[in-house]
Amino acid sequence: MSLLTQREVYQEIETAQSESRKVAVATIVTTSGSTPQRTGAKLIVFDDGRMRGTVGGGCVEADVWAEAREAISENKSRLCRFTLRDDPDVPPDEEGMVCGGEMEVFIEVWGSD
Amino acid sequence: MLSAAEISNAIRKSLGDGRSLAIVSLMESGARQRLLVEEGSGPVAGTLGEQILDEIALRQAVKLIADDRQEIAVFGIGEIIDAAQKDSDLSSRSDLRLLFEISRPPLKLIICGGGHVGQAVAKAARLLDFNVTVIDDRTEFASRDKFPDPKIDLIAEDFIAGLKSFKITPASHLVIVTRGHRHDEICLRQVIDQPARYIGMIGSRRRTTTIRQRLLKEGIQPDLLHRVHSPIGLDIGAQTPEEIAFAIMAEIVLVRRGGTGLPKSSEGPMTKAR
Numbered sequence: 001m002s003l004l005t006q007r008e009v010y011q012e013i014e015t016a017q018s019e020s021r022k023v024a025v026a027t028i029v030t031t032s033g034s035t036p037q038r039t040g041a042k043l044i045v046f047d048d049g050r051m052r053g054t055v056g057g058g059c060v061e062a063d064v065w066a067e068a069r070e071a072i073s074e075n076k077s078r079l080c081r082f083t084l085r086d087d088p089d090v091p092p093d094e095e096g097m098v099c100g101g102e103m104e105v106f107i108e109v110w111g112s113d
Numbered sequence: 114m115l116s117a118a119e120i121s122n123a124i125r126k127s128l129g130d131g132r133s134l135a136i137v138s139l140m141e142s143g144a145r146q147r148l149l150v151e152e153g154s155g156p157v158a159g160t161l162g163e164q165i166l167d168e169i170a171l172r173q174a175v176k177l178i179a180d181d182r183q184e185i186a187v188f189g190i191g192e193i194i195d196a197a198q199k200d201s202d203l204s205s206r207s208d209l210r211l212l213f214e215i216s217r218p219p220l221k222l223i224i225c226g227g228g229h230v231g232q233a234v235a236k237a238a239r240l241l242d243f244n245v246t247v248i249d250d251r252t253e254f255a256s257r258d259k260f261p262d263p264k265i266d267l268i269a270e271d272f273i274a275g276l277k278s279f280k281i282t283p284a285s286h287l288v289i290v291t292r293g294h295r296h297d298e299i300c301l302r303q304v305i306d307q308p309a310r311y312i313g314m315i316g317s318r319r320r321t322t323t324i325r326q327r328l329l330k331e332g333i334q335p336d337l338l339h340r341v342h343s344p345i346g347l348d349i350g351a352q353t354p355e356e357i358a359f360a361i362m363a364e365i366v367l368v369r370r371g372g373t374g375l376p377k378s379s380e381g382p383m384t385k386a387r
Binding site for chain 2: 005006007010011013014017027029030039040076077078079104106108110
């Protein structure tokens with residue numbers, strides 16, 4: 001799984017803006033406990049619901065996507081905190097535990113400014 | 114406020130110059146504020162909106178850039194404010210958090226000398242995702258016969274001209290393993306004052322000490338000589354060219370990522386090494 005580079009992210013924003021579209025960029029900024037997610041991972045969500053990149057898949061990605069769409073419609077950035085429990089899409093780790101970590105996702109909205 | 118285009122251009126420019134770039138953001142729901150800090154040049158664009166915030170962010174960004182392990186970090190303002198700034202009105206906004214994201218240029222490894230050790234180092238460095246350039250003044254050694262991997266750049270020129278033909282940046286790692294001490298010394302002189310991340314030169318302790326002392330006498334700054342890894346590589350008892358290549362690459366990983374170079378186990382057959 002290759003993560004989006006910073007440059008790719010800003011180029012995507014630039015392209016979206018040139019088409020007068022809004023876009024939200026979700027970044028995993030902190031994680032604690034056992035999570036399959038990696039800090040720095042980014043998911044770009046466009047105002048039509050398309051997305052690019054990944055924050056690690058699973059239920060969390062769907063939640064982040066939903067938050068990002070809300071942020072776009074409010075036109076306001078937000079910080080979300082997620083608790084990961086018994087996520088059926090996430091395989092148990094090597095010690096046979098399901099992930100039970102927490103993570104913070106910063107969602108920033110870029111309008112057509 | 115910086116536009117996305119300005120930010121992506123700044124990333125392209127810094128990485129193209131072989132310098133890391135830190136993008137500092139205010140984690141607030143309000144305006145998107147960015148401060149861009151370039152390795153070796155300081156703040157290059159943008160602002161977090163207040164001079165004191167910029168000063169705090171700059172200081173922290175420089176620290177993070179210097180530590181190759183860092184890619185992303187979040188700090189509350191209270192964690193990184195220093196005593197002199199404690200009295201400012203920021204102290205009442207302790208919930209303010211800053212996001213630091215570091216973009217780093219592709220790693221470069223320049224090998225002076227295309228002999229057995231140079232060939233083995235090139236292979237090991239490719240495995241670690243370095244962009245590899247090999248310089249040798251003997252065309253039969255700076256050749257595809259010896260370096261079949263097409264992603265390895267070859268420069269068949271004398272060492273000084275070869276080293277001058279591209280820019281040495283903070284993303285550059287130099288491995289000096291030519292066929293003889295005379296050429297090693299020529300290469301070292303050429304790069305000693307360049308901003309490379311790593312400079313290593315092969316040779317016995319006695320030989321390399323002689324070269325160090327000669328350069329010191331000639332007025333080369335002691336600081337510049339102290340950063341040269343010579344004899345090159347970690348002590349793992351390497352003997353074959355391939356083993357020496359691993360010792361060299363292990364040292365480069367250590368320099369980049371930090372660590373002790375000691376075995377991780379506290380018990381067992383390697384205990385003696387601790």
